[in-house]
Amino acid sequence: MRVAMATCKSRRHREFNEVLVEAMDESVRELLSSLVLETLYRVLLEHYDVTRDELPYRLQTVFEILTKLFGTRGGLTIGKNISRRLYEKLGLEFEEVPHFELVDYMEIAKRKLAQTAHSNQQVDCALAHVGQGT
DSSP, X not given: OHHHHHHHHHHXXXXXXXXXXHHHHHHHXXXXXXXXXXXXXXXXXXXXXXXGGGGGGOHHHHHHHHHHHHHHHHHHHHHHHHHXXXXXXXXXXXXXXXXXXXXXXXXXXXXXXXXXXXXXHHHHHHHHHHHTTO
């Protein structure tokens, strides 16, 4: 049972990361262009040694680079757009918070998902218990 729960958690974590990178791609492409997205990935790799797959683990670095390239307002705007798109993809309600950065929104999304997963797990356990007739 514990192994299955760990596998589920690992799968959810991987899925979250994939959706985050997808949201980042779509947001930068929509707001700026595909060329800017390609350039951003090149800068991340060549100057900061950050690959596309590492983006979810290096969000603070990504946000700092966005801020350097596009200014404080630009970085915040892009970060909010990425966050809004991610929340939409995950079925979460997005609430804009003044002065929140990309990392802040991601932490809240992870907490909301963990709460949802915990609630769903409790329901699954209760249903399994009822199904056993005890």
